Amino acid sequence: MKPAEPKRFGSVTGLKPEKIAYYKKLHAYVWPAVLKKIKECNIRNYSIYFKKIDSAYYLFSYFEYTGNNFEEDMKKMSRDPDTQRWWKETDPCQQPITGSDKIWSPMEEVFHTN
């Protein structure tokens, strides 16, 4: 049986200038427990990109979700103590984009080909 098509998510957030080095360092050595939980929550092929646009700094994420209940898996992730400690480090680095009350803002997919 062909596996079901994963759901793809693209998101954007800001990165505070004074936190760029720390954010990059954290992600160069991501805690194994965090990676493990990501996998357990059915997130695959997860990348984060960094870019300066005009005078501001941004992070763009892409990942694929292979499970059947995204909301429940995200709750599971947010209940994980290691992930909570990780977010305690990363959250203060990030700056939600204007008009967003969440750290990561969803982007609209306009094209995909396998």
Add this chain to the structure above:
Amino acid sequence: MKPAEPKRFGSVTGLKPEKIAYYKKLHAYVWPAVLKKIKECNIRNYSIYFKKIDSAYYLFSYFEYTGNNFEEDMKKMSRDPDTQRWWKETDPCQQPITGSDKIWSPMEEVFHTN
């Protein structure tokens, strides 16, 4: 044998406000010849996302390259007449970000997990 890890590319460009609807329409019905050439040039799992940030509009692309000679494959793509016609439609929709002389600006990968 385990297949080699693909190379991943994240890029960003601007989208002109007056061209948003046309760009989306083009991509909702991408020309089959363009999709075929993308595949022939060893590009896989290619997504484009759209996002308004502050007062500007952006496109973010993510794709995986599974070939052995990216430069040569990109040349091959640029020599394809159908792809040239496609770009004649899409190029005028796009607005390179400040400081870039190319339509799509590469972003820096700071994190990836499979």
